[in-house]
Amino acid sequence: MKAFAALLDQLIYQPSRLGKLRLLADYFATTPDPDRGYGLGALAGTLDIPHAKPAALRELMTTRADPVLFAYSYDYVGDLAETIALMWPGAGANTAPPTLGHIVETLRASSKQAVPGLIAGWLDDLDATGRWALLKLLTGGLRIGVSARLAKTALADWGALDLADIEELWHGYEPPYTEMFAWAEKRGPKPPATGATAFRPFMLSQAIEEQEFAALDPRDFIAEWKWDGIRVQVAGSTGGDGRVFARSGDDISATFPDVIAAARFEAVLDGELLVRGDGFNPAPFADLQQRLNRKAVTRKMIDQYPAFVRVYDILFEKGEDLRGLPWEHRRQRLDAFMATPRDAFDLSPVVAFDTWDALKELRASSRGAGMEGLMLKRRDAPYIAGRPKGPWFKWKRDPLTVDAVLMYAQRGHGKRSSFYSDYTFGVWRDDELVPIGKAYFGFTDAELKQIDTWVRNNTTERFGPVRAVSPGLVLEVAFDAAQRSTRHKSGIALRFPRVSRLRWDKPAAEADLLETVEKLVEG
Amino acid sequence: MNPSAVVASWLKVTPAGLRAAPGNFWIDPVTPVDRAVITHGHGDHARGGHGSVLATDPTLAIMAERFGAQSGAQAARYGEPITVGDMRVTFVPAGHVLGSAQLVLEYNGLRAVVSGDYKRRRDPTCPPFEVTPCDVFITEATFALPVFCHPDDGGEIARLLHSMRVFPERTHLVGAYALGKAQRVIVLLREAGYSAPIYLHGALAGMCALYRHYGIDLGELRPVAGEPLKALAGQIVLCPPGALSDRWSRRMHEPVTAMASGWMRIRQRAKQRGVELPLVISDHADWNELLQTVREVKPGAVWITHGREEALAHALGVMGVPAQALSLVGYDDENDDDLTGTAPPS
Numbered sequence: 030m031k032a033f034a035a036l037l038d039q040l041i042y043q044p045s046r047l048g049k050l051r052l053l054a055d056y057f058a059t060t061p062d063p064d065r066g067y068g069l070g071a072l073a074g075t076l077d078i079p080h081a082k083p084a085a086l087r088e089l090m091t092t093r094a095d096p097v098l099f100a101y102s103y104d105y106v107g108d109l110a111e112t113i114a115l116m117w118p119g120a121g122a123n124t125a126p127p128t129l130g131h132i133v134e135t136l137r138a139s140s141k142q143a144v145p146g147l148i149a150g151w152l153d154d155l156d157a158t159g160r161w162a163l164l165k166l167l168t169g170g171l172r173i174g175v176s177a178r179l180a181k182t183a184l185a186d187w188g189a190l191d192l193a194d195i196e197e198l199w200h201g202y203e204p205p206y207t208e209m210f211a212w213a214e215k216r217g218p219k220p221p222a223t224g225a226t227a228f229r230p231f232m233l234s235q236a237i238e239e240q241e242f243a244a245l246d247p248r249d250f251i252a253e254w255k256w257d258g259i260r261v262q263v264a265g266s267t268g269g270d271g272r273v274f275a276r277s278g279d280d281i282s283a284t285f286p287d288v289i290a291a292a293r294f295e296a297v298l299d300g301e302l303l304v305r306g307d308g309f310n311p312a313p314f315a316d317l318q319q320r321l322n323r324k325a326v327t328r329k330m331i332d333q334y335p336a337f338v339r340v341y342d343i344l345f346e347k348g349e350d351l352r353g354l355p356w357e358h359r360r361q362r363l364d365a366f367m368a369t370p371r372d373a374f375d376l377s378p379v380v381a382f383d384t385w386d387a388l389k390e391l392r393a394s395s396r397g398a399g400m401e402g403l404m405l406k407r408r409d410a411p412y413i414a415g416r417p418k419g420p421w422f423k424w425k426r427d428p429l430t431v432d433a434v435l436m437y438a439q440r441g442h443g444k445r446s447s448f449y450s451d452y453t454f455g456v457w458r459d460d461e462l463v464p465i466g467k468a469y470f471g472f473t474d475a476e477l478k479q480i481d482t483w484v485r486n487n488t489t490e491r492f493g494p495v496r497a498v499s500p501g502l503v504l505e506v507a508f509d510a511a512q513r514s515t516r517h518k519s520g521i522a523l524r525f526p527r528v529s530r531l532r533w534d535k536p537a538a539e540a541d542l543l544e545t546v547e548k549l550v551e552g
Numbered sequence: 553m554n555p556s557a558v559v560a561s562w563l564k565v566t567p568a569g570l571r572a573a574p575g576n577f578w579i580d581p582v583t584p585v586d587r588a589v590i591t592h593g594h595g596d597h598a599r600g601g602h603g604s605v606l607a608t609d610p611t612l613a614i615m616a617e618r619f620g621a622q623s624g625a626q627a628a629r630y631g632e633p634i635t636v637g638d639m640r641v642t643f644v645p646a647g648h649v650l651g652s653a654q655l656v657l658e659y660n661g662l663r664a665v666v667s668g669d670y671k672r673r674r675d676p677t678c679p680p681f682e683v684t685p686c687d688v689f690i691t692e693a694t695f696a697l698p699v700f701c702h703p704d705d706g707g708e709i710a711r712l713l714h715s716m717r718v719f720p721e722r723t724h725l726v727g728a729y730a731l732g733k734a735q736r737v738i739v740l741l742r743e744a745g746y747s748a749p750i751y752l753h754g755a756l757a758g759m760c761a762l763y764r765h766y767g768i769d770l771g772e773l774r775p776v777a778g779e780p781l782k783a784l785a786g787q788i789v790l791c792p793p794g795a796l797s798d799r800w801s802r803r804m805h806e807p808v809t810a811m812a813s814g815w816m817r818i819r820q821r822a823k824q825r826g827v828e829l830p831l832v833i834s835d836h837a838d839w840n841e842l843l844q845t846v847r848e849v850k851p852g853a854v855w856i857t858h859g860r861e862e863a864l865a866h867a868l869g870v871m872g873v874p875a876q877a878l879s880l881v882g883y884d885d886e887n888d889d890d891l892t893g894t895a896p897p898s
């Protein structure tokens with residue numbers, strides 16, 4: 030537990046990705062099995078242990094401390110795990126603190142009633158950092174700035190393995206991942222991929238600019254609409270226990286039981302997850318967001334925001350791996366497969382074109398109706414994991430822009446911690462500015478310095494790391510779409526906002542009005 | 553009448569601070585007064601512009617360094633009673649920073665002790681806190697929550713040195729208050745065997761020179777100003793906490809940002825400041841030490857000056873010691889809410 034606690038404690042303060050990878054590699058190299066595998070699972074969100082409810086932990090604390098003092102402390106610290114870790118009496122016996130493996134295995138083997146007693150005993154044995162790590166683990170969701178993908182990347186880097194290989198195997202294995210560590214340390218063979226519903230790494234596209242088309246022959250390519258949903262892989266199962274995986278490889282099946290119920294087939298499909306709007310048109314992305322990141326879904330949710338997958342590729346059919354086939358052949362197999370109508374699945378059409386100019390016109394028409402541009406795919410390209418250069422391109426439509434006024438600036442993180450680099454901007458409603466979004470990229474380092482100086486010189490109020498500024502700096506903000514939102518005072522939310530230009534020349538009073546932005550709302 | 557009520561008749565909270573009527577002086581006044589008695593040199597306790605000042609010799613020197621020579625300055629020695637008006641005042645070491653003192657006030661057979669800021673841990677840069685039994689103990693409460701339990705400072709210094717080994721190419725930028733913390737960190741580093749030159753932000757130079765004058769060996773110190781960037785790679789640079797997020801810090805190349813403060817015990821506070829390496833090193837008593845001190849001093853009553861008064865008053869009440877908060881305003885210890893500017897905030 031000591032190594033895992035030290036790792037979490039270092040990760041939480043480490044701003045850089047490379048620094049995090051270095052810390053993780055060090056942990057894998059110096060921590061024995063099965064602890065490191067449980068640690069990896071905890072970071073990647075695959076470690077399944079009985080979780081402790083906050084109320085139970087609070088109760089446990091009051092058996093050891095004055096409830097009034099606990100209340101003052103919790104109020105001051107603001108985080109339950111940290112409050113308990115810091116105020117648990119005793120400096121940690123620490124003679125032989127429990128290992129992570131011991132904790133995980135004991136919890137799994139114990140009855141529910143025994144858990145509070147076990148936790149109390151471990152809290153007595155651990156020091157403050159160990160207690161904090163244990164409580165983080167028990168309350169679920171470590172939130173220390175390490176994604177599942179980063180954890181897997183660290184394993185790949187450390188073991189000199191291919192990340193795509195790890196992702197393909199990942200869902201067939203469980204913590205403590207001893208087979209994977211043996212493989213990474215060259216002590217064992219590459220573990221076999223298991224089962225028809227294992228995750229297969231995605232093939233990804235590269236962005237393309239208009240001037241790059243001259244070098245390409247339109248006859249080599251086909252086009253598809255680029256849908257504004259989330260990319261998913263559906264591994265069907267005739268038993269009704271298929272899987273839906275997100276781009277990260279995360280299994281999101283539990284969130285989309287409507288898709289799983291319809292995925293009673295023996296195939297692995299690649300497509301876009303969308304919510305059905307009017308007729309067969311996709312609803313705005315905001316509707317899909319209602320369905321995302323939910324552990325439990327209600328019937329009502331499903332009826333109100335029915336999910337479906339618009340399919341554009343097939344990777345496996347009846348156990349046969351189709352990924353080595355050229356796109357054209359896979360598409361024939363896909364068309365045949367989709368000839369059978371299925372709930373929650375439809376086919377993404379191929380868009381015909383002869384010349385790049387014709388395609389350009391099509392792209393211009395792609396605004397609205399859930400599209401965000403075009404995809405270009407080489408007819409002869411096999412399905413290659415990762416982001417190969419050349420076979421697939423995405424050609425996003427031109428962004429929308431709005432001239433907005435800088436309202437608040439917040440200090441950034443890591444290298445940017447001495448700069449005000451995160452900006453909240455707004456537009457005018459009558460005489461008042463209403464915030465419509467936040468942006469923290471799109472400007473150069475030199476521009477960042479200029480804005481930073483301007484913010485410091487035009488501060489009207491300070492709230493911790495945030496400064497309110499007088500209305501004086503106009504930012505041209507580019508974004509992919511505007512949507513209705515109840516979360517913002519303005520009633521509007523922007524997709525992928527970024528600063529496209531600093532309008533030092535433009536008086537704040539001449540920035541855009543809210544009603545102008547409202548006209549850009551889709552759906 | 554009980555002793556606490558009697559002391560309350562001659563030791564009162566006024567807008568300028570705590571006033572001892574029989575001696576006609578104010579303790580650590582926040583606005584200019586005729587006669588000030590100062591516990592220690594931190595900016596929220598020692599301010600300029602008073603008619604006369606009674607303090608230890610190092611505290612007077614610190615004030616002179618900050619505000620220029622003080623009119624009517626009178627130096628007190630530890631343990632030697634001084635008559636002021638109708639009462640006796642004795643300065644007793646508080647173990648907080650160089651020159652810091654508790655004030656033992658005696659009048660009409662009753663004794664009140666004003667702790668000022670204090671700590672109980674060993675500090676090689678100043679004499680240790682001395683326990684003085686009294687009727688009323690007037691204590692600070694900066695870290696008066698059970699979550700504050702300062703770890704051993706040697707362990708914290710070891711973490712700094714470990715980080716220097718893991719990131720040997722990076723500059724380790726350590727935020728530390730100009731008075732007390734900076735010198736303590738330097739001496740602790742020397743004790744841990746770190747003998748390389750330590751680089752200083754300009755705002756720390758004066759206090760370090762003053763500590764040296766009082767015989768504290770700090771080893772080789774060098775100003776950052778004028779050093780080429782490359783020379784700072786792999787070195788320790790000390791600066792005031794405000795400078796960590798100030799434009800000044802940008803001249804460092806990929807620094808590891810560290811901060812030495814008792815507040816670093818709380819992860820969110822450290823994270824909020826963008827600190828990568830929080831060092832929990834405090835010049836104040838932690839929760840257990842505050843309670844332990846009251847047990848040793850055995851006062852009839854405790855008054856609490858500044859900090860987290862409610863929690864301490866509650867815990868003392870449970871212990872059977874009558875306690876009340878004085879709610880003094882204007883004292884802000886190691887407060888890191890103000891993040892900008894290079895002026896050392898006390």
Ligand SMILES: [Zn+2]
Binds near residue numbers: 597648669885
């Ligand atoms: Zn102080």
Ligand SMILES: [Zn+2]
Binds near residue numbers: 596597669885
């Ligand atoms: Zn103070």
